[in-house]
Amino acid sequence: MVNHWTPDDIPDQTGRTALITGGNSGIGLETAHALARHGTRVILAGRSEGRLDQAAEAVRAAAPGARTDTLVLDLADLSSVREAATRIAETETVDLLVNNAGVMNLPERRTTRDGLEMTVGTNHLGHFAFNAQIWPAVRRSAAPRVVTVSAVAARWPMGRLDDLMSEKSYRSMGAYAKSKRAKIVYTLELARRTEGSPVKALVVHPGAAMTGLQRHGNGGLSRVITSIAARMLMGSAPGAAWPSLYAATSPHVRSDDFIGPAGRDQTSGAPKPARLPTGSDDPAECRRLWAVSERLTGVPFGLDAGTAASHET
Numbered sequence: 001m002v003n004h005w006t007p008d009d010i011p012d013q014t015g016r017t018a019l020i021t022g023g024n025s026g027i028g029l030e031t032a033h034a035l036a037r038h039g040t041r042v043i044l045a046g047r048s049e050g051r052l053d054q055a056a057e058a059v060r061a062a063a064p065g066a067r068t069d070t071l072v073l074d075l076a077d078l079s080s081v082r083e084a085a086t087r088i089a090e091t092e093t094v095d096l097l098v099n100n101a102g103v104m105n106l107p108e109r110r111t112t113r114d115g116l117e118m119t120v121g122t123n124h125l126g127h128f129a130f131n132a133q134i135w136p137a138v139r140r141s142a143a144p145r146v147v148t149v150s151a152v153a154a155r156w157p158m159g160r161l162d163d164l165m166s167e168k169s170y171r172s173m174g175a176y177a178k179s180k181r182a183k184i185v186y187t188l189e190l191a192r193r194t195e196g197s198p199v200k201a202l203v204v205h206p207g208a209a210m211t212g213l214q215r216h217g218n219g220g221l222s223r224v225i226t227s228i229a230a231r232m233l234m235g236s237a238p239g240a241a242w243p244s245l246y247a248a249t250s251p252h253v254r255s256d257d258f259i260g261p262a263g264r265d266q267t268s269g270a271p272k273p274a275r276l277p278t279g280s281d282d283p284a285e286c287r288r289l290w291a292v293s294e295r296l297t298g299v300p301f302g303l304d305a306g307t308a309a310s311h312e313t
């Protein structure tokens with residue numbers, strides 16, 4: 001285990017291309033900044049062209065000479081996912097895919113354009129369909145990594161994956177916990193299905209940081225009090241990006257690792273393996289989620305169990 005690590009220890013990444021969903025703000029943008037500083041070409045993916053352009057400009061300003069591109073991708077719209085993925089799959093080699101975008105605590109049950117519950121639809125199912133459809137670009141890399149951003153909320157009992165679409169009952173943080181457990185279960189199954197290939201599939205949790213993620217939730221006084229308390233207890237977006245950066249670049253990680261920060265202060269040491277939610281590594285649960293995700297999105301991944309050897313290098 002590594003004790004000391006900071007993003008300054010990231011080895012030179014020249015020649016590698018990273019695609020970061022939700023790369024225009026918060027933890028995703030900080031991930032982009034650090035990767036670009038170390039020579040990675042970054043493709044920032046998000047739903048607003050204007051916010052993406054601003055973020056790309058900020059990355060280039062902070063790391064002169066950085067190579068940036070943007071990709072319009074709305075994970076809550078499977079036709080947008082298909083369009084964006086097709087563009088990438090046809091032309092790119094993606095060495096690092098960071099499944100980072102997310103929404104949290106939507107007060108009422110809402111649905112995506114395709115009728116999927118919005119939180120799970122965006123955080124997990126949109127990413128599942130995107131990953132499946134850009135897989136040809138990942139396969140072109142000699143050393144691909146897929147880093148998926150989960151949360152400690154994945155351990156909450158209300159994150160169980162039955163009633164995935166919250167059709168029986170909806171709780172805003174329950175839907176978030178389901179989406180974050182799904183990201184762990186997805187990664188463990190992806191790791192299993194790519195075993196024996198060069199793909200490394202890792203899942204991380206960033207600890208806590210004040211970002212745009214907390215924009216929903218209670219209104220009025222309780223929101224003000226929660227927000228003041230949160231600011232005192234939470235870390236910063238740059239620190240919260242450490243687990244993603246470590247998983248993306250460290251030689252000391254293995255496929256199916258769940259990596260979290262060193263402590264509440266994410267910058268107090270090297271990111272380290274975290275405890276998986278109980279039962280999330282159950283192979284039956286992993287296979288079931290994979291099949292349900294293919295059915296709900298209508299997108300077959302094309303990585304059946306045992307097809308790892310089909311990875312082209």
Ligand SMILES: NC(=O)c1ccc[n+]([C@@H]2O[C@H](COP(=O)([O-])OP(=O)(O)OC[C@H]3O[C@@H](n4cnc5c(N)ncnc54)[C@H](OP(=O)(O)O)[C@@H]3O)[C@@H](O)[C@H]2O)c1
Pocket residue numbers: 021022023024025026027028045046047048051073074075076077100101102103104122149150151152205206207208209210211212213214240
């Ligand atoms: N902050 C924390 O304390 C914390 C803790 C645990 C886990 N996480 C995880 O960390 C990840 C990053 O969150 P953050 O804290 O950096 O929050 P953030 O600043 O709100 O970033 C979330 C990103 O996701 C994007 N996004 C949301 N809906 C999207 C959609 N339909 N299509 C494409 N992109 C979409 C947002 O784009 P827009 O700018 O267009 O909204 C934004 O760029 C999330 O997966 C979150 O669950 C965060």
